[in-house]
Amino acid sequence: DQQVKQNSPSLSVQEGRISILNCDYTNSMFDYFLWYKKYPAEGPTFLISISSIKDKNEDGRFTVFLNKSAKHLSLHIVPSQPGDSAVYFCAASPGGSNYKLTFGKGTLLTVNP
C-alpha cells in the first residue's frame, strides 16, 4: 500500500514555462514533506520542504504548496530550465521530524529547450 503517491511517472515542459509536480499521501500522521531531485546513478538531492503548519514555502524558482485537507502537495518550478530535467521524488515523514522518510515513485521531468 503506497502511502505517498506520485501518479504521473513523467512530465514534459517547455523551457521558461511552469512545471507542476503533484504528490498525494494517505497517512494522516505525515506532517513534514520534502521534495528531492535525483539524477541517474546519483543519490537524491534535497530541494525544498514544508511542514504541516504551512500551506506554502518558496525558495527561488521552487515553491511547494500543501493542501492538508486534500492530502495533496505540489512542487512548482518557474521558470523551468533544461537543467531541471531529473526525477523528482516527493517524501513524507511523521511526527514533525525530517527522517524516516516514505518516498513516492518519482516523476521524471523533462524540460525541453
Added chain:
Amino acid sequence: GAVVSQHPSWVICKSGTSVKIECRSLDFQATTMFWYRQFPKQSLMLMATSNEGSKATYEQGVEKDKFLINHASLTLSTLTVTSAHPEDSSFYICSARDQTGGSPLHFGNGTRLTVT
C-alpha cells in the same frame, strides 16, 4: 554543505558472496543513518535505521541476518549484503541526518549492486 560519501559506487559480485557498502558523513556527525533500496522505476524503500553504538532497526520484511548493519562511529555506517543472490541486485542508498538537527536528510550517491 553537508556531504555523505558512499563507497563503492558500483559492485559486481558472484552469487553466494558478501558485499560491504560504506556510508560516511564527511563534515557532520550522524547518530542516525538510513539505508534505502531502490528497484527500477520504484520508489526508495527504507530498509533499516542505523543507530550509532546500538543495533539497527529493520523495516518489516527486511532480513536482518542478510543485511548486516554496523554503525561503529558517528561518521560511518556499513551495510553488508551476506550470501548475495541475483534478486539482491539493486541500487542501495544511504542517508544521514546531522545530529545537530534542523537539516533534512542528506543522501549518498548510491551503490549499484549486481549479483551474477
